[in-house]
Amino acid sequence: MQIDARGVHYRDLNRMLKEAAAAGEKEFVLDNVNGQRYIGTGVNLPVNIVINGVPGNDLAAFMDGPAVTVCANAQDGVANTMNAGTVVVHGSAGDVLGYGMRGGKLYIRNNVGYRVGIHMKEYKRQVPVIIAGGTAGDFFGEYMAGGVLILLGLERRQGEPLTGDYLGTGMHGGVIYLRGPVEPYKLGKEVAVLELDDGDEKILGKYLKEYCDCFGLDYQAVREEPFVKLLPVSSRPYGRLYVY
Amino acid sequence: MSSLIPAEFLVRIDYERCRRCKRCVLNCGFGTLSFEDRVVADHKKCAACHRCAAFCPEGAITIEKNRLQFKDNSFWLPEYRKNIMRQAESGGMLLTGMGNDKPYFSYFDHMLLDACQVTNPSIDPLREPMELRTYLGSKPEALDFEQSPDGAIKLTTQMAPQVRIETPIVFGGMSYGAISLNAHRSLARAAYESGILMNTGEGGLHKDLYPYSSNIIVQCASGRFGVDSAYLNQAAVVEIKIGQGAKPGIGGHLPGEKVNQEVSETRMIPVGTDALSPAPHHDIYSIEDLSQLIYALKEATGYTKPVSVKIAAVHNVAAISSGIARAGADIIYLDGLRGGTGASPTIIRDHIGIPIEMAIAAVDDRLRREGIRNRVSVIAAGGIRHSGDVAKAIALGADAVALGTAALIALGCRVCQKCYTGNCSWGIATQRPELVRRLDPDEGAERLNNLIRGWSLELKEILGALGVNAVESLRGSRERLRGVGLSEVDLEILGIKPAGR
Numbered sequence: 001m002q003i004d005a006r007g008v009h010y011r012d013l014n015r016m017l018k019e020a021a022a023a024g025e026k027e028f029v030l031d032n033v034n035g036q037r038y039i040g041t042g043v044n045l046p047v048n049i050v051i052n053g054v055p056g057n058d059l060a061a062f063m064d065g066p067a068v069t070v071c072a073n074a075q076d077g078v079a080n081t082m083n084a085g086t087v088v089v090h091g092s093a094g095d096v097l098g099y100g101m102r103g104g105k106l107y108i109r110n111n112v113g114y115r116v117g118i119h120m121k122e123y124k125r126q127v128p129v130i131i132a133g134g135t136a137g138d139f140f141g142e143y144m145a146g147g148v149l150i151l152l153g154l155e156r157r158q159g160e161p162l163t164g165d166y167l168g169t170g171m172h173g174g175v176i177y178l179r180g181p182v183e184p185y186k187l188g189k190e191v192a193v194l195e196l197d198d199g200d201e202k203i204l205g206k207y208l209k210e211y212c213d214c215f216g217l218d219y220q221a222v223r224e225e226p227f228v229k230l231l232p233v234s235s236r237p238y239g240r241l242y243v244y
Numbered sequence: 245m246s247s248l249i250p251a252e253f254l255v256r257i258d259y260e261r262c263r264r265c266k267r268c269v270l271n272c273g274f275g276t277l278s279f280e281d282r283v284v285a286d287h288k289k290c291a292a293c294h295r296c297a298a299f300c301p302e303g304a305i306t307i308e309k310n311r312l313q314f315k316d317n318s319f320w321l322p323e324y325r326k327n328i329m330r331q332a333e334s335g336g337m338l339l340t341g342m343g344n345d346k347p348y349f350s351y352f353d354h355m356l357l358d359a360c361q362v363t364n365p366s367i368d369p370l371r372e373p374m375e376l377r378t379y380l381g382s383k384p385e386a387l388d389f390e391q392s393p394d395g396a397i398k399l400t401t402q403m404a405p406q407v408r409i410e411t412p413i414v415f416g417g418m419s420y421g422a423i424s425l426n427a428h429r430s431l432a433r434a435a436y437e438s439g440i441l442m443n444t445g446e447g448g449l450h451k452d453l454y455p456y457s458s459n460i461i462v463q464c465a466s467g468r469f470g471v472d473s474a475y476l477n478q479a480a481v482v483e484i485k486i487g488q489g490a491k492p493g494i495g496g497h498l499p500g501e502k503v504n505q506e507v508s509e510t511r512m513i514p515v516g517t518d519a520l521s522p523a524p525h526h527d528i529y530s531i532e533d534l535s536q537l538i539y540a541l542k543e544a545t546g547y548t549k550p551v552s553v554k555i556a557a558v559h560n561v562a563a564i565s566s567g568i569a570r571a572g573a574d575i576i577y578l579d580g581l582r583g584g585t586g587a588s589p590t591i592i593r594d595h596i597g598i599p600i601e602m603a604i605a606a607v608d609d610r611l612r613r614e615g616i617r618n619r620v621s622v623i624a625a626g627g628i629r630h631s632g633d634v635a636k637a638i639a640l641g642a643d644a645v646a647l648g649t650a651a652l653i654a655l656g657c658r659v660c661q662k663c664y665t666g667n668c669s670w671g672i673a674t675q676r677p678e679l680v681r682r683l684d685p686d687e688g689a690e691r692l693n694n695l696i697r698g699w700s701l702e703l704k705e706i707l708g709a710l711g712v713n714a715v716e717s718l719r720g721s722r723e724r725l726r727g728v729g730l731s732e733v734d735l736e737i738l739g740i741k742p743a744g745r
Contacts (some may be wrong), residue, residue: 010543011543013354014543018546037536037539037540037543038539038543040538041540041543041544042473042543042545042546043274044473056414056535058527058536058540061543061544062471062472062473062476062540062541062544063544064472064473076527077527077536080527080540081454081464081468081471081472083472083473095447096526096527099526099527100467100468100471100510102468102512117740118526119466119467119468119520119522119526120513121468121512121513123512125515143520143522143526145513145520146513146514147519154311164466170520170522172518172520173514173517204558215470234520235500235516235517235518236335236500237496237518238498238518238520239334241336241337241497242336242337242338242339242589242664243330243331243333243334243336243337243338243339
């Protein structure tokens, strides 16, 4: 189903999506999208949504199932509290991506903003994954409680930092992989930098190959640069604050 | 470091009466009592929760305040001296449970309701219909009707979703994790049977409670625990929790010890991990951002449910509420200075926020002045102790009130303020299975239903005395309130006259 979204209010656009998906439509192409919010929210069916244009904030918020492809940049709040599904962005995306995300995948080709992967969490077999191909702003992986966060820093200019400051601040679960070294002053006090082990190779191999396929990248070339791993020092960073 | 702080309470056992059945030892959740050829007490552990005394078949136990006298000092109260000693021993923040217990001025206790005498008749609610039913949700500015050729009149105004409650009372947000599953079951069942609402708090909704979803408010808080599409749609109302009266502006923290298998499944986090709720929602830094989340939730629930925004009553509560109403919320839930909690730093609980009476008056005024009062229902909470408080809150401008502490007291809570320890002997604020079992959800629901029934009957009596036959007629009717012993400024903020005028 092809929808021309030019000038269509998000509420009407999303209603069209939900109604058609409920009626059995599986493939959606949305043309001329320009800032419409909440695309994919409330659909809860395994449909494919291709977005031509720049979707608005909270793309795939609370999403449970669909596969969304954005053929441009995305804005803030992508995959907010998302439960299942995939979002692939062929460009950059803004701040607070994957807030409280509990499952599914968010693959971004280029740069991401502040507070990406904040308070991501995993539960049983639901492990959310965010991979960004470029650089990230401050507070990457803040409060992270579970899931996998990968930052590649591909095609960086000379001297351009991979991440901002306060990396993994308040992190108490999950794992962050960075392609390239990290300066200790950028780390939140709740994380430690470690070398990869065999388990990490498996995780990286699984998700990164998929990511590279998505964007036509050469997996081996991406792996040439060594990765480091960030883990929380404690699963109880705030365990000794109170008088009982 | 061994503690030199004297015990707060002394457990007195009358050994003449005691028949050594050890029931008290088994009943104490705090490990205060043990048996060494007779029952002995480790007084320092006693929380005065009364469980032992209530279950002693001989009435042989009494709990006294430790009268060990500190040198009198009306400034350095014993409480402050003991707290400093505790912090010197541990280096931590003082933690507490329940609501603010400090002797701040109570405006409820300085307002009195009117009644009819001679010139306008009062109504006897035992004989005449008395309407307590309340609809929560955004109301339109005007109603449009259309008359068809056959004469039938049809409402053409598109109404926002409304939730019907049979009495203007709901239960306040208390999470599974902070309180037990049996407490949640009691609240859900009672809400269903009494035709009111219970509120999940931010800990998710246990699958056992799905049958009661028509009477449940589900919360979406900063930690987003247990929040998925199924959860949001198993509810009558979706609530964004920004803050709570017991801890305005700070986050929550459920320690890993309380995250057992069932709590883990409901919150959707691994067993034994700390559940941290950040202080802010990281997708809300402005009213515009709040609006974004409100509409995200409306999109996720197909615009079928009212969205509530819960905030603590703080200094600028009126301006904030105006923003919330304009952001598209259907309900504003105000939680005042006395609002309770399962755990809060004492210093926050006792020193931040404003009384709910002032907040209701200020918010209602502001929304009326701006002509947007109809856009939201206002639920007031934080220190509603009896139906008189309910009537006064409604007269000040609230649509309904929420009960947290009062509901827990109905379930057996003795307000010992040790919820944060997880040792609640009454099976309420605990996850220890042997303690949780003590709270029978059937009996709990019955107690709550009784409380709601009792207060509703009293509300009808109050309305009858006021000469009105619907709670709608009392709502925001401040002319029916008078202040006693209040300053001119207080009276002006509350919008009421002094008694005698």
